[in-house]
Amino acid sequence: MKVILISNPTATAEESTLINNLFNEGLAFFHLRKPNASEHEIGALLQQIDEQFYPKIALHQHHQLVSRFNVKRLHYTEHQRKQATIAQLKDQKEKGFILSTSIHQLESLNQITEFDYSFYGPVFNSISKKDYQSVVPLDFKVEKHINTPAIIALGGINDKNIHQIKTMNFDGFALLGFIWEQPKNAIANFKIIQQTLKETYD
Numbered sequence: 001m002k003v004i005l006i007s008n009p010t011a012t013a014e015e016s017t018l019i020n021n022l023f024n025e026g027l028a029f030f031h032l033r034k035p036n037a038s039e040h041e042i043g044a045l046l047q048q049i050d051e052q053f054y055p056k057i058a059l060h061q062h063h064q065l066v067s068r069f070n071v072k073r074l075h076y077t078e079h080q081r082k083q084a085t086i087a088q089l090k091d092q093k094e095k096g097f098i099l100s101t102s103i104h105q106l107e108s109l110n111q112i113t114e115f116d117y118s119f120y121g122p123v124f125n126s127i128s129k130k131d132y133q134s135v136v137p138l139d140f141k142v143e144k145h146i147n148t149p150a151i152i153a154l155g156g157i158n159d160k161n162i163h164q165i166k167t168m169n170f171d172g173f174a175l176l177g178f179i180w181e182q183p184k185n186a187i188a189n190f191k192i193i194q195q196t197l198k199e200t201y202d
Contacts, residue, residue, distance in 0.1 A: 001165070001201055002117070002172025003193070004029040004152060008180040009036075016048030018186050022179075023053045025190055031075055031100075031174070033060035043068065058100060066097075076101040076115070089114035102154075104135075106142070113147050119174055122155025123165075126177060142169040159189075159196040166201065 005027055011034075012018065019030065030053070034042060039062040046069050049057070058073035059065060066074070074097050076084060081101050089099060093114060101112065102119040112118060120142075124134050134156065142151050150171035157165070158178040165173045175193065179186050 001197060002029070002150060002152060003027075003197070004031055004172065004174040005179060005190075006031045006154075006174050006176045007033050008176075008183070009034055011037075011041075012180065012183050014183075016045060018183060020050050020053070021187055022190055023050070023056065025187060026194060027056070027190065029056050029058065029073075031058045031060060033075070035061065037061065039065065046071075058098075072096055073098045073100070075099075078102055078104070081112075086114060100152075109148050109151075115148060117150035117152055117171070118148050119152045119154040120170075121153060121174075123153040123168070123170075123173075124156030124161055126156050136168070138164070140168050144169070159192045162193065162196055163200045 005022065007019075007030065008015070023030070032042065032045070042059070042062050043065055046054070046057075046065065051070065054070040055072055057071050058075045059071055060075045060077065063074050065071065074092065076099065078101070092099060099115045100117050100119070101115045103109065103112065104120075106120065109118070122134050123136055123140075144151070153165050153168065153170040153173040154176075156177070157173045157175055162173060175190075178193070179189055182189075
């Protein structure tokens with residue numbers, strides 16, 4: 001089960017320390033998403049993260065930073081995906097980049113190629129965005145599509161509902177609000193997720 005943590009969209013106190021500690025606790029993948037941050041701000045945050053974790057980090061903005069940091073994961077928003085050409089994406093794949101994107105309608109899976117995985121949601125009511133409500137019924141199941149190797153559940157995921165992710169046929173899930181709503185509890189809440197996963201899937 002692929003577990004991804006998405007960054008708090010705004011700056012968080014002692015953020016780089018928390019990110020390093022989360023990686024040390026076993027975090028597998030981290031998506032650095034800060035829509036309003038400048039290239040300088042994203043670069044400054046990356047400089048404070050232990051470089052051994054760079055291969056586990058995906059950039060949502062300022063993809064050009066890969067020339068300075070050993071980051072091999074690039075995320076494309078829906079807008080970025082529509083602007084990119086197949087040739088550009090294939091070139092990045094040939095250079096060893098792992099590509100991800102986001103979709104909001106499952107029909108979009110039929111239009112996606114060259115991506116290693118895609119976020120889909122909100123699966124549950126969002127924790128961080130109170131008006132971001134679930135778009136799927138509880139008996140929902142993903143129908144896998146050959147063009148997208150993995151589909152990642154996004155939205156409102158916590159220790160109480162991750163058991164539903166597997167029955168919905170997702171390949172993994174992304175965390176955001178459950179970890180960052182109270183940054184002082186980020187490590188403790190991540191450990192709760194780890195324990196719940198062990199109890200649910202082992």
